[in-house]
Amino acid sequence: MSSPSEAKLTRRSFLRAAATVAASLPILAACAPTETKPTPAPEPTRAAATAMPQPTKAATVPAPTVKEPVKISMWTWYTEQQDEFPKLIDEFNKSQSGIVAESRIYNLDEYLKLIQAALAAGTPPDILGPHVHAIEYGLAGQTVDLKESLGEEFLSQFFPSTRRQFTAQGKQFAIGWMAQTFGFFYNPPLFEKAGVAAVPETWDDLMGLAPKFKAVGLIPWAFNNAEKWLGCDFMLPLITQATDNPDLVYDLDEHTKEGVSWNSKPVIDALTMVERLVKSGIFEDGVNGTNWDQATALFYSGKAAMFFAGSWVPQGIKQNASPEFARTYRVFRTPAWAPGKRHWCGNQAGAALAVAAKGHVAEACQFLKFTYEPDRYSRIMNNSLSMPSTMAAAAKVEDPIMKEMTSWLSDGAPHILFGAGSWDAVSNAVQGITGLVLSPEQAAAQIEQDVQTARKR
Amino acid sequence: MSTDTDVARPARAEGWLLGRDPRMAIAQGRHIVTRALGYLVLVMLTVLSVFPLVWMVLTSLKDRTETYSTSWLPSRVTFASYLFVWERMNVGLSLLNSVKVTVSTVVVVVALATLAGYAFARIEFPGKQAIFLLLLSTLMVPGTVLLIPLFLQLSALKLIDSQLGLILAYIGSGLPFAMFLMRSFFATLPAELVDAGRIDGASEFGIFARIMLPLARPGVATITIFQFMSTWNEFVFAATFVHDPVKRTLQPALYALVGRYSTNWPALTAALTMSIAPIVMVYLLMQRQFVAGLTTGAIKG
């Protein structure tokens, strides 16, 4: 039945099929647009349509008679400026002809992987949001010292706290974009319902309110510690509150000074305060199992009276909560350690911008100076309900709640950790406290142990 | 009414209540109870499987300010989110990119995996065991670990920000699993068929193409579905290897809707609903094409 010729036929037909598949791949690849478009979202549908019928023309570009504009790219996760950035880019590109800028906003989780990979491969964007690695990137030579590139005069318009968090070895590696402070958002009608007349001044006052809210079936304070970061934002300023010394957290974070250890009295005191709050019944059940969406749902839907978070919340409320809720909610300051003491609250810039050393540094700096021009920067921040990092813009904040929160910047304490292993260690230990699994002493010891393990890596 | 494979079925189903034979009536009664229980289990599982989809669709029809309301039903049905996603988020373009990337990947993977799966199942060659275990070890490598080296490699080949690079990475990572499955499906088919074919003098490729492949259609359908689904839903490689918004596939484009602090849930669920549709279609297609009416002609003949 089978002859060599038949065998040859099937082999040939197989090889032919394989060849077709192999050949089609490059064609498919060629169909993909090969040029990166500098302008964001609105353009792509048109670009794709024209790119497809003409494969691989991108490689040959005729010698330019006019100097090619320099292309710079900015990668961030600042979805708050989703509407504002395209306008900014447009304005910038129209205002001059030597540089063409583009902005890409990614989701944070994906951004972290992306920027890791891009830095490892040596192809980072010109401007990037450095996240908590601002100093590490700088010390590794990946981002430039902005004191040199932007100049001291430019940098002096920023709040000192936002400058300090990005400074190491005398160099500043990033500038603050959106600052933040933390406070308690609350629902005044629910306060009335529970018979609470005034907002609490100290933590003890706050704990005293718990029974009143629970008596009318409300959750006093909706708190999400599933993601771990809010626990840190909340606990770290308590260390400053306990000692009135904002430098202590910086020292703990850097972990290089003699005798500085997380297993110390100020840390234990702060953790004890957290434990007391948990035991007072002020939180909902299962704090460690509640995430941001669940906590905000409790607050927006009127099941919880208070919600501790940062100044990025007002924009969220405007977008996601009912209009009625958006009109009635208010905010009060982080309670103080004791009557008469300072209301230290977290105040560092959550979002920053850095310039890649391997990018077009001069052009990037020009873009930054354009962006931070007082009127422009102030307008962007107001439109996106974000807190500015420059003192000039801070004076021009329009929204009343944002205005109030901005005024707390001067009572700010560090709440972001940059050191190796610090954040991991602290955030997990705080979960141990909020879950009443660890005692404050155990938690402090655990932090110190984990930080030392991490620093050995 | 019931159609089942039970051979010992009474010839006359009706009139059992008036039943001549009480044993038959009991058997039938038990049979109906079993069927009813079976249906109950299936229906309960259906509810469990479907409730997320129901939630997704309902939320996508809500107005954004209703996101946190406690009821699942929108107070006012609106398609605004679908429009928003289509226009503002370039979902059309991303969808097209996903189709391109996924179809290319699936075609190549299915072709190569069936071939290799058959070889491992039914052809003897030296080193087969060792090579198979080596390929199997691919499944054991955590994807996270491959991400940076692969990125560096593709970057050196200038394949970053190129759909071809992404496709190649997908094929490479999808082949072992598909091949593994196909091998086991081929192993389930009787070896006598292969031997018969060889005695008849058919070429190896002929045996593969004309005898084994048609019988392995359930397996082929299965790996088609799986590869389609895993490529379509894949996020990490897609987000890291292709940055240009114009070339991006669907999943990374969708995740742009997930903000750290404020997710636009109606828009996200609208986009997700749209992205699930192709997978469901492919699944149904595979079910109809390959599964229904499988005959046993080859064995009898």
Place this chain on the structure above:
Amino acid sequence: MSQPAVNARGRSVHLTLGQRRAFYGYLFILPVVLFFGAFIAYPFFRSLAISMTEWAGYDQPRYVGLRNFANMMQDRVFWISLRNTFRFTAATTVLQTVLPMLLAVLLYARWRGGVFFRTVFFLPVIISFVVTALLWRMVYDANFGILNNALIAVGLKRLAHPWLADPATALPSIVVVSLWQSLGFYMTIFYAGLQSIPPELYEVASIDGANAWQRLVYITVPMLWPVTTVVMVINIIGGIKVFDVVYVMTTGGPNHASEVLGTYLYTMAFGTSGGGSPTTGYAAAVGVVILVLCMIGTVVQLRITGGRSDVY
């Protein structure tokens, strides 16, 4: 066993039958091996090299030999992850092999709307993790969750629990989610396997007087054995490697209660979105450990299932 063979050019080539067959064997697997070499083996070996460096990804790598592995042994969080991973793998392998098989057998008995059911059961598999996590959190929510509400409604208020917050119930809750999401997946594999079983076997058995249970045990299970082995191996490997479902439900918390090797690896590789520094070199070392464990797990499992496994 040799016969004169003729190659494409018509020249006589003395290949034995076995050799000719082997040639085709190699030819058929060649593309897969090439892809494997280029896109798996090469990056993996690179990653192996990285595992012996101290590298953050954005600075210069520094060779440190086996120091990463030594540090790993001293990290208490690593040991917690290891323990949790074993528990998770054991639970999911058993549940995600037995239950889908039973479901496939159930569905195979030709029901009205069989296609409908099979499609519906496959839905959880294709729903993205974002939605899965959100919905299961709604189920497990300590205050207003569906599960607790249901328990209270039937009078079992004592069982209502902060499922994801309690260290004792966090991981088991995630096992349930994993099962839910993979039931349709493995069921589809078993179902395809069932279709390869010749119906004559069942007919003959019924004529001989076998009941449904006997048919299951003496025909279905043995005939499905190659597929079952595959499913078990995939489950074991998947369990040891698990990342997505755990990360998305609890990110490994609270306080590492549900930390598994996969989440541990991820945290080391990319830092966390709240903070934490990436240590790519160390992460690669964790990846090597996961790989080795998978290999051990697979070998052990194949040994246990013995010669009937027919995997090779």
